[in-house]
Amino acid sequence: MKQNSVSAQDYASKAKALTVQGDHEAAKAVLLEGISERPKSTLLHLDMVRNALASNDADRAETALEAAKDLGADAEKTLVLDLRLAIARQDWHATADIAQQCLDQGILPVGTVFRQVIRSFRQTGQPAAEEEFTRAFAEKKPEVDSFVLAYYQAVCANRAMEDLPAFFEKRIFAGNGAPHEVLSILVYMRDHAGFSPQLSELLERARKKWPDHPSVKKVLAEVERSGFKAGEAVVISVPEVSPVQSIPLLFAAYKVQLATRGSSKSPEELKLLRKAMEGQFAGKEFQRPLLVDDGTNPVLVSPPGPSGKTILIFGGLRGDVGFPLAMLDMYFATRGVTTVMLRDTHRDMYLTGASPNGATYSEFVTSLKNLIATLPGHEELYVMGISGGGFGAMNVTADLQAKHLLLYSAATNATEPFLREIGDIRAAALQQRLKKIQPKELIDPKTRIMNAGHKPHINSYYSEGQYIDKLHSEDLLSLENATSEMIEECKVHIPFDHLIKSDLFDAQLDVFFA
Template identity: 25%
Template sequence: MDSTEHTKKKRPASQVDKGAMVTETLNSARQYLKSGRVADADALIATLESKRWGGLKTMRMRAAVQKALSQKLEHGQTLKRIAEDENRAPSDLFRLAAYLIDNGDVEGSRAVAAPLEGRTDSQHLLLNLAYLEGLRSADLDIVRTALFGLLELDVPPPNLPELHIVLRELPKRDQDVLADAIKTKWPDRAADTADGSAARQTTIPQQHAATLAAAGKVSEGQELLATGREADEELRQALALIPPVEARLRPSIEDDGASVIVSPAGSSGTTLMVFTGLADQAMVPIECIDAFCAAEGHSVIYLRDTSRSLFIGGVPALASDYLSSLASLRAMVEELGTTRLLCFGSSAGGGAAIRYGLGLSASGILCASGVTCGRPEFLEEHTDQRARVVIRRLQRSFVTAELDLYEEVAANGGRTPIRLCFGTGSSTDVAHANYLEGLPGVSLNPLEGLNRHGSFSRMMLEGIFQEFIADG
């Protein structure tokens, strides 16, 4: 028998070329997604789809693009088609199950994940789903058990949204044990274990870049953002607007991670009170905000919510309740010689800026993607799944009226103007802003084309923040 009969037949050149082209195109699309160039990734996948090339691999990349574009319905439909394919992988079932959890269909998620039960190669996927399910139901026992289980396995960092929030909600002993294990096993997630914002700033490129720019090293900060990502490019442009050190009329603050930081007194008579979000920043490091205020000669009071109560129960470092905290803040404002008080809050700090701003009779309030209502029915209606473990605790700890700003804003009668900024493509932020629409003194400032929660960079680029703090 001729030896060539035992030689494996080579694929036709056209098939080799096609396979190589699919691989190259998918790799390019993956890189585009990683760098934030979603439109370019979308175009590449559309090319493969038009040729009906790539099969499941192309469908998986299509699902990733849809997720990046916030196309929830289409994303779910694609994940379902993939999961129904006979050549699906366990990870395909995981992605669909995770999608269903995120959209409130826990029973559907369990049904999808059922084939993974008992498989040794899927144990980490089931534990990851348990984490996500526990996060949605705000069951810290489930979340804790899932985390410890994942850390016992030899797996890469799994899908663990809001890990830094979860760790802070756990008992101190569990925090310490998990933090040490995460730093060792998943060093890429070490920033989530950092105790305090200062440590997180040095590990998150965007935060580090902004901190450098605030210190006068704008070019150095911008270099860190040369990724091609849309969000990074927007921040890179915004950093160029930060006033240089020599233009500032008072010394800048140094963020040591304290819960209350008061700047040196300015000369303008204006004081800005800043309420940070759950990440202990105002979407940018507070040094960035301070640079703008120092250039105007304003004083600033920076507040962090170490109790993770959205400041509803007071400012922890000042008092144990709202009214006592209000009195302490009023005294601080007077000590700075304030003739005009402004309040600013981002994300979870937005609601606090409104509540305390009204209580202190501020001259103006500005919110960046602020939270305005924490009622369970409101969050369910608008599928706001953020920080569920925190929100569920607050719903148990405070009466419903304390979670809702509507009546307080209405009672103010428009005496204090409130400006709400939000991205038009971020549905939860749109819902929170619309909740107060029409009330006296409330103005909505939609940021067109912005499809993410982080809105402060856009507010800088459009001059909204600068206009807010400018002397009237």
């Protein structure tokens, strides 16, 4: 009988070429033929595992992996494939356990596997393990920013905020120093939305010691963009002109805001947005002056409107709505609605209020009641929550007995079982802080509304491209008088640009204030 002269390596090379072309089925056929001819080849069995994983066939991957192990395949390779298989099955406990084995053996998986391992630690509530795992990467390859950033995201999630500056100082300046560790300041700014004098001093020391290091320059640029140094705040004050006449002023401010945050929009995008607003406000008049935003005040109150209606707006974790607040306020000023805009100063979804000096949640609610009581002509309360501001909006709706609640891309439930069930691993540092919030009921505002004894009308919207936002929104449907609606063809988390360009926002407000 003539022996097959095609080697296992030949089959593997042919299958690899087909895989590169994206033809996984043809690659699978080649591997099956190879295994039939070379049944004891661990190379082919391991490649079959990879092929099955690429084809989202976890059962076939498991069968091929067991065969490879039985044939004595390299233990390091099979362990990494065990890890990938656990990730494919979304078995986060197994993923975390196998990742720990990899770490113990000095195996550091990279790319998508690395990110999914981090997800497993968050899903299973193991921030200390996440910190240990990411530190190994950061210390082995400090020149890779993504590894260092991942490590400090774990650190910020696992340690008390007040302890972080001293920890950063030790990491940055111990021994001969490590300039890449200055990225810790960048993570702190992003996760905690703050820049303390201690961090400013650390960054200045790093700048003097390593003025040309890429990591130091990167953090300095981000600090300047984020406005933690003087000069960024843009006061938007529109004179007494018609809405259409005010639009050029607002768009000039919008461009400044985009620039200071390192963001951009194409001239065509801005042109479409501006054209849409000009059409929506044609023939309308302001019934009160616009809200003035100095860029820092945690509580902003517009001049009173004549309608008797007041809207409390809870901005997201960045403290705003994605574009100048005065631009949003145009929609309320032309309706005669009084606007009260709140910023999440402490990045805790308003669970300790919006005061820069700190407060308990109950003190925050009392301050809002007192504020509303002073508003001239106030008769009816409306509440709006955006992104992380959904929490403050829902809790205050329960406590102030508001009858109307409008939500956009809102976080609505931060209980651990719910977050794990839907796979919400966003804002890891925040999730850790929320575990310490008292009373615990505040992280489940839906239940608080249900128990409050009144039944507010709730309109919740989420973007078509945002699956986690969809699950948060639909969680509200167990409440009476709640609706959840997808914003079609919108792929971004904060949807206002799309809503305005599509003439949807004005229509939604007509329904809300009816």
